Amino acid sequence: MRNGDPAASVISRLAWQHRTFTVLELHRLAYYPVRAQVAELGAQAAVRAIARVAGAYANRRATKKRAHIFRQHGAIPYDARLMSWNRDARAVSLWTPTGRVTVPYAGRPNDLKVVDTLPLGEADLIYRRGVWLLQVTVTLPKSRTREPINGFMGVDQGVANLAVTNDGAVLPGPALPGPIQGNGHVRTLRERRHRQRQRLQKKGTSAARRVLRRLSGREHRLMTDLNHQLSKLVVREAERTGRGIALKDLQGIRGRARAHRLQRRTLHSWAFAQMIEFTRYKAARAGIAFILVDPAYTSQACPQCGCTTKANRPARGRFLCTRCGLAGHADHIAARNIAARGAAGWAAVNQPHATGLPSARRDRESKPPASTGW
Incomplete structure (x- = not known):
């Protein structure tokens, strides 16, 4: 599972060197070089790594002074081509550089019910304190917005x-x-945590760093x-x-x-x-x-x-x-x-109109279709 992070760092260095940050241009630039440098990297894993790098630069490009380096155990994105679910057996099949692995999953009853009943989207595999966690996106049924009759x-x-x-x-x-x-209790807790971090950072010993890691987050x-x-x-x-x-x-x-x-x-x-x-x-x-x-x-x-x-x-x-x-x-x-x-x-x-449509919906439907570029 570690090869995904060096792959993202390789793509990140190429993106920074060529100042190329959009997904499409970055794909053209980095797809073949990263697959040549990381031999075990699959095609779809390379595509997800490119999208991950583009997302990392999307909001912080102007403030960055050097290429973004991804942590060894950073989150690894998975989509439908990289994972498959067996809901009956409560197991998920995940792509890895050395082949697919099938692992059982567990969670709170409410979370398991959501996974069992709702459409599943992309997921992030993360490593927290010695435990692998899979953060899954689900598509919730869209509820009809009721009119606020009481304001x-x-x-x-x-x-x-x-x-x-x-x-x-x-x-x-x-x-x-x-x-x-x-x-007042919230502010007291946050101030106490801030003073504790300051003391431990000032001490700088290995024991202090262990406590900081334990308190992180x-x-x-x-x-x-x-x-x-x-x-x-x-x-x-x-x-x-x-x-x-x-x-x-x-x-x-x-x-x-x-x-x-x-x-x-x-x-x-x-x-x-x-x-x-x-x-x-x-x-x-x-x-x-x-x-x-x-x-x-x-x-x-x-x-x-x-x-x-x-x-x-x-x-x-x-x-x-x-x-x-x-x-x-x-x-x-x-x-x-x-x-x-x-x-x-x-x-x-939501002002009514003679057409019978609310103004917001009327404006959306009155706009001409976007040009397809053909």
Whole structure:
């Protein structure tokens, strides 16, 4: 299984040397050289390695100073030509440089049920702490999106408070099971982990490095689990009340936000995008309307009279309208504004037309077909 990683590194060096990063051009450049250098590499494995290299450069090309080198035990992509499933025997056949191997698989009951019943896509073979894991993509049945008859549930994401809904719920909190007691508890745990990493890195001994390896990924797993719980609670509440879900569109926030140097680590480790994606796919699975809204001035605008001014925020957590006197928690006010913008945005996108089609669908179907190039 190790030959896939040197193959990707060979392709990566060729891509960097010739500044060729698209899949098609990279295939023309590297397919035959990499198969000549890595004798055991199969045709389809070479194709997947090329796609893997192109994907590695897709989002980080401008910031890279040298060719990307792939780890020896990095993830190895598999598609339908490189693996086959025997669901009755709970086994999967995987391509390797020395021939195919058939190995049994196990998992949680819910995961096994998904593998047994849903169409399977590509997979990644990964190595974690002495255990081989197969991460499989599945095609979920598409649920029909229901109309949000009771409006939208607005959720304000932040650093001080991870999530606040327009109902006034501050998450995480008592509604979530587990040891996490609140936002303050999350910040305390992350600060403690940061100080621990600093001490061990400063010590630099072999024992310290062993502890760092053991602790690696623990904070990431904590936040991933927490974001799953938050998104699940939001989707469940929206489904119970017949509402849609509206979140702020925070794309590019790290580049726009100006943070003090003591706050930059907190800002750049904020997993807001993960929670958005978790909420998006859970909402789609449940057939709940989901929309991202413009985040500008959501915490400075009054949802009652519409007054928008910086003076409405006398303190970080306080909101006091200078016109009508509406007062409350700033994050709760922001969530109310997000809910209102979500309802307005959904109505604009799904506005009925004389043709009987919503405007978004009408625009898609009125576009001329794309040129085939013939």
